[in-house]
Amino acid sequence: MSSIIFEKSMPGRRGATFPKSDVPIADAIPKQYARTSPLALCELSELDVVRHFTALSKKNYGVDTNFYPLGSCTMKYNPKICEKIAALDGFASLHPMLAQLPGCGGFAQGALAVIHDLENLLCRVTGMDAFTLQPMAGAHGELTGMMIVSAYHRKNGAAKTEVLIPDEAHGTNPSSAAVAGYEVRTVPTDPATGLLDIGAFRGMASEKTAAVMMTNPNTLGLFNPRIKEIAEIAHACGALLYYDGANLNAIMGKFRPGDGDFDVTHVNLHKTFATPHGGGGPGSGPVGVKAFLEPFLPAPRVVKNDFFALDGNCPDSIGPVAPFYGNFSVCLKAYAYMLMTGGAGLAEVSEQAVLNANYVMRSLSGHYDVPHLKTCMHECVLTAKRQAERGVRAVDIAKALIDKGFHPPTVYFPLVVKEALMIEPTETESKETLDAFINAMIEIAEAAESGPKSLHAAPVSTPVGRLDETKAARDMDVAFL
Numbered sequence: 001m002s003s004i005i006f007e008k009s010m011p012g013r014r015g016a017t018f019p020k021s022d023v024p025i026a027d028a029i030p031k032q033y034a035r036t037s038p039l040a041l042c043e044l045s046e047l048d049v050v051r052h053f054t055a056l057s058k059k060n061y062g063v064d065t066n067f068y069p070l071g072s073c074t075m076k077y078n079p080k081i082c083e084k085i086a087a088l089d090g091f092a093s094l095h096p097m098l099a100q101l102p103g104c105g106g107f108a109q110g111a112l113a114v115i116h117d118l119e120n121l122l123c124r125v126t127g128m129d130a131f132t133l134q135p136m137a138g139a140h141g142e143l144t145g146m147m148i149v150s151a152y153h154r155k156n157g158a159a160k161t162e163v164l165i166p167d168e169a170h171g172t173n174p175s176s177a178a179v180a181g182y183e184v185r186t187v188p189t190d191p192a193t194g195l196l197d198i199g200a201f202r203g204m205a206s207e208k209t210a211a212v213m214m215t216n217p218n219t220l221g222l223f224n225p226r227i228k229e230i231a232e233i234a235h236a237c238g239a240l241l242y243y244d245g246a247n248l249n250a251i252m253g254k255f256r257p258g259d260g261d262f263d264v265t266h267v268n269l270h271k272t273f274a275t276p277h278g279g280g281g282p283g284s285g286p287v288g289v290k291a292f293l294e295p296f297l298p299a300p301r302v303v304k305n306d307f308f309a310l311d312g313n314c315p316d317s318i319g320p321v322a323p324f325y326g327n328f329s330v331c332l333k334a335y336a337y338m339l340m341t342g343g344a345g346l347a348e349v350s351e352q353a354v355l356n357a358n359y360v361m362r363s364l365s366g367h368y369d370v371p372h373l374k375t376c377m378h379e380c381v382l383t384a385k386r387q388a389e390r391g392v393r394a395v396d397i398a399k400a401l402i403d404k405g406f407h408p409p410t411v412y413f414p415l416v417v418k419e420a421l422m423i424e425p426t427e428t429e430s431k432e433t434l435d436a437f438i439n440a441m442i443e444i445a446e447a448a449e450s451g452p453k454s455l456h457a458a459p460v461s462t463p464v465g466r467l468d469e470t471k472a473a474r475d476m477d478v479a480f481l
């Protein structure tokens with residue numbers, strides 16, 4: 001295992017030397033605030049530092065290094081041209097206050113035009129009437145959406161207390177609804193179809209229902225064709241229908257939530273529209289609504305009269321949900337990606353993503369159990385049930401994949417599938433890469449049959465081996481700091 005940079009420190013070694021000061025040293029820092037001992041920095045040469053961090057960077061795993069089939073996360077390749085555009089001086093150096101200062105909006109016309117245009121493009125892709133780019137992640141979009149739902153019901157004097165959410169939903173759905181002040185009721189999945197149990201749903205929907213949050217395709221990678229019926233039941237009791245659009249990569253150019261009677265949606269720019277993410281950020285979760293909900297969108301809004309401006313005069317708005325206008329550089333990358341790919345191109349993205357997921361699922365279905373072996377959307381869910389009988393669990397398979405050079409898929413999610421392995425290949429991978437991954441998965445399935453114990457030690461090729469992950473998260477050892 002390589003040492004940390006402080007362990008490499010040698011007393012007196014320097015990366016740079018400065019000439020002695022030839023002016024008197026000002027006593028600028030009051031005595032009581034000044035240090036009494038030297039700062040404990042590591043002492044190294046420039047070369048030591050360069051080698052240390054270059055070595056660390058090579059330990060990093062990312063989409064730029066290899067396949068990253070993390071289900072539900074859409075870890076697709078991010079074209080470098082989008083980074084270049086986001087780094088253009090006119091965008092990157094723009095002061096975020098310019099658009100808001102009286103008389104200065106003229107200097108921010110380009111940025112405001114991008115926001116306005118991207119909102120319109122998202123309307124076209126999703127079939128919604130208006131968008132806000134403010135929310136900074138998918139979960140933040142959900143919370144914003146639920147706040148809009150709540151503001152709408154309040155305005156109409158409707159006392160609604162519950163949000164209905166299917167049991168296979170992403171964990172952020174129930175948390176967002178709860179943070180917005182709603183009681184969450186869980187609708188079961190029909191085990192036979194892997195889709196929402198409509199009978200149970202009908203029984204639970206009532207005048208107390210404020211909203212129904214749906215992900216379609218759901219987290220099992222299955223598209224629910226009975227969405228109109230679900231919308232009718234929801235709307236009949238005055239509830240709004242929320243679309244978790246984080247899985248938009250499966251349906252672009254094929255299905256628009258706005259056409260499926262959804263009232264509110266968020267989309268994850270950092271998944272569908274190729275902006276790099278991982279390790280918690282950066283993200284962007286724009287929220288789209290039907291026209292009757294537009295007055296409730298976060299303020300300020302970008303408007304276009306003779307030129308672009310920010311309009312803060314929105315009396316029914318839920319108010320700002322982010323500083324300035326959200327994660328602007330993430331929005332820029334998504335905008336560049338959408339223009340570059342084009343409408344027909346986005347449909348092709350989804351087709352290829354769905355094809356790749358089905359290819360992986362069918363290629364592995366002889367080696368792993370597949371709970372719902374029918375055409376999936378952009379991701380597929382397998383289970384390690386068969387391997388678990390030999391003592392090899394989903395976690396062992398995930399760790400063994402690391403030794404074979406692959407990032408593991410999502411495991412133990414969705415919760416409705418025991419020993420779940422959720423694989424999302426995305427459209428950007430070649431058949432050769434998919435085949436290499438499939439072969440690695442087959443080799444692991446064979447090892448589970450012939451010598452299951454060998455998989456318990458994995459990973460053996462990484463700087464740190466198998467950890468107690470709960471302990472690592474809850475009881476972090478950062479003693480060297």
Ligand SMILES: *Cc1c(COP(=O)(O)O)cnc(C)c1O
Nearest residue numbers: 072137138139170172244246283
């Ligand atoms: C990723 C995801 C979210 C949450 O998005 P974040 O940007 O991680 O907050 C919500 N729902 C679904 C279905 C997702 O895949």
